[in-house]
Amino acid sequence: MNNFHDEDAMVKEIARHFLPSRGGKLRLGIGDDAGLWKPKLGFVTILTSDWFLEGSHFLREKHPPDTVGWKCLARAASDIAAMGGTPRCFLLNLALPVVATGKWLKGFLEGLRRAAKSLDCILAGGDTTRSERILISITVLGEIREGQEVLRSGAHSGDLLYVSGTLGEAEWGLRFLRKSAGRVNRKNAGMRKHLYPEPRVELGRWLAEKKLATAMMDVSDGLSTDLPRLCAASGVGALVDPEKLPAPRGIYGESARQLALHGGDDYELLFSVSAAGASRLPAKFHGLRLSKIGEITGGRGVRIIDKNGMTEPLRAAGWDPFRRQK
């Protein structure tokens, strides 16, 4: 496949990887000034938009192009899952250096196509241009039955705090990848989670439909950074029990705890449940572990139980692109 020197040809190449618009909710895909979207009656549309930038969110020499394609859509779809919604369509803004319009683009579109198929999420439009680095900005539209949406702001003192899956596994995988000189081992669970995260759409939808989650968000920047955001939105505090954190298998002790508290990129769901609701919550949802990691408290601020059984403030040490380098 050749590199492109023509924007219309590149748009056609992108369109070729995706099914044409098949009527239904998405009336018009790429190829016009804009796309058309009609949600189902009684449903509201959920909107989210995410950056995925070379050098910040991925490295061209470390991350195979298909993983970039998969992950840019998966992580944006995770925001839809975090509201309890179902992803439906997306807009792709892609800026590439000319050298990446050939083989790299083909690999990227393959990964993106697989993620779109797996999520049943249709390409609805976007924009392409040239840049020195690979820049991706992706907008996902989802939908949810009106009134079922789960916000960050609904947690109450006394609610119990849960998280899905494991925490710190993607960060663990990233460390492997950094040491691996670019060789990807898809059998390594951590590496797989770092490269091909799976947004918890079914779980989020189920928690919303059953009205079990009082507040919910996805853990993308690390628990110690994201939990304070949920607490601030709800005007509550939280107490975390480090013994209950679902760390990745094969890692133990303090390093497991640090990974689970601060590791980013897991795209698990963090949610609060009332005490009554907690009795209806299974230990696993379709094989995915649900761990009670603490509780919502009346004060402000997030605290953690220390080695002596006392509590101390949980210091945010997750991912923040604007934080000064330490």
Added chain:
Amino acid sequence: MNNFHDEDAMVKEIARHFLPSRGGKLRLGIGDDAGLWKPKLGFVTILTSDWFLEGSHFLREKHPPDTVGWKCLARAASDIAAMGGTPRCFLLNLALPVVATGKWLKGFLEGLRRAAKSLDCILAGGDTTRSERILISITVLGEIREGQEVLRSGAHSGDLLYVSGTLGEAEWGLRFLRKSAGRVNRKNAGMRKHLYPEPRVELGRWLAEKKLATAMMDVSDGLSTDLPRLCAASGVGALVDPEKLPAPRGIYGESARQLALHGGDDYELLFSVSAAGASRLPAKFHGLRLSKIGEITGGRGVRIIDKNGMTEPLRAAGWDPFRRQK
């Protein structure tokens, strides 16, 4: 205002410039995982997403930050106008170097806020991160009554071809700006159009409501690049009369013609009208000139009348980021 070293503080600064969500169609603005949107009954949602990148779409040393804020939203809203729709809300993805998170960001948000107010378009969410250059990706949602949307694909042989306003004026303004060593003269019509384009929302909506336009798009990359796209989508050709092109005031002859044919960034509406419809089209719409510049033909390809009254192919020479530099 200080530069930010904390993503949450930056999000708060952005939110401060925009009104809080006031119920109505937008249920939830920034501050949660995603925004919620509910279109009016009987209406469909229009989706569009655009890049606006430092170095490609604007220059930090030439374009004041408020013009960047205005233009990034105005040009994306122009795609909504081009379908006959009304912009309603937008998602802003903003990546900044730390040095641009102070004074530059403040100016940018001022311009963006003015554009949002002028268009009655509400901030619904987005994403912020750090980057070496200023990167903007903006998604706009609009709405239109179902069935009224005007596509690129509806032009028929025998339709007449119209354009709003003037063509080439923004390019003319850009040339002034390049020579001006960064001094902005807001009284210069060309410079004003280059810096503060006004999407033709009222005109687009009127043409859609009255079912006058058979096909429509906005002219963003230059007539010689955009008209072939409309023709390809409709499966028709076009013949352009260069004498009829609405060139900017004060420029004459061949240079006016070249500007009008190839100049980009005008965000005027290009539309086809049936012969019957043309009799109902005024010469001006709320003071905005509507010029008949040619007609839709049965063949493929876009031709232009030459000096001898013969026709020749119109060569695309507008903006294409992937075209080889000449």
